Amino acid sequence: MENLPNGFIDAARCPLGDAQFRARSKRILDEQGVLVLPQFLTQEAVASIRRDGEQHQHLAFYTASRHNIYLKPFDPQFPAGHPRNREVASSKGCITTDQVPQGSALHRLYDAPAFRDFLCTVLDVRALFPYADSLSSVNLHFASEGQQLGWHYDNSSFAVTLMVQSAERGGVFEYVKGVRDADKGEANYPLSANILDGTVPVQTLTMNAGTLVLFRGRNSMHRVTPVQGNTTRMLAVLAYNTEPGVALSESARMTFYGRLGTVGADGPAQGRAELR
DSSP states (O other): TTOOTTBBHHHOOOTTTOOOHHHHHHHHHHSSSSSTTTTOBHHHHHHHHHHHHHHGGGGOOEEEEEEEETTOOTTTOTTSSSTOOOOEEEEEEOOOTTTTTSSHHHHHHHOOOHHHHHHHHHTTTTTOBBBBBBSSSSEEEEETTTTTTTEEEEEOEEEEEEEEEEEEEOOOOOEETTBBGGTBBOOOOOHHHHHHOOSSEEEOOOOOOOEEEEEESSSSSEEEEOOESSEEEEEEEEEOOOSSSSEOOHHHHHHHHHHHHBBBBOOEEEOOOOOO
């Protein structure tokens, strides 16, 4: 595969430069709001990323927080039990762009023009750019026994993730598609409340090690269930922007990473906070 290391991506299963494969991938994402590509990475690439994670996990910043599904401050117009304000729990560890080794498989994939070109086609965007700050572009998340991501909506239009290591049990990605329409301001509080109450059927994603997932979570409510067992769930988040010079806000960086890092000379336009 042009611009990518040999043996890095399973080119037979995922021919990124093939027009038919791209068209099919885009159609699935457009229709379903999610694209799952199992065995996207070779076993060697997965093993390399896992080793990097294990060797640098001691650097991870761990957070445990309570938040509402909109990832926004409490709104006094609604009672505490209303879905606008109702709180759920999230907890995880994270190492950041500057803590993932620069020559690592993750950085090489993130920066590969062939990979970005594939993403641009499938996501239907003109170009993709890294974050202007030194922390937010490439993250590796760790979730151990009992850790989870609570129900929420994303603020951005898409997320790109790679499963590096699944949990023994639990750690399941669950979602309900098309709950709200954020662009039209249609919150659909009744359905959101039912999801929080556990009375709505959910869809789940099977993500074994090496699986690439593109997910549109702006209008689809989603969560990761609590991890069970002794195996740490390890997930890579590859974060891009559709405009250059965007940095995650200082408050978001302190919340998610416990530090500010640095911002490039072309920053710092403010990116939207996500549950990352």
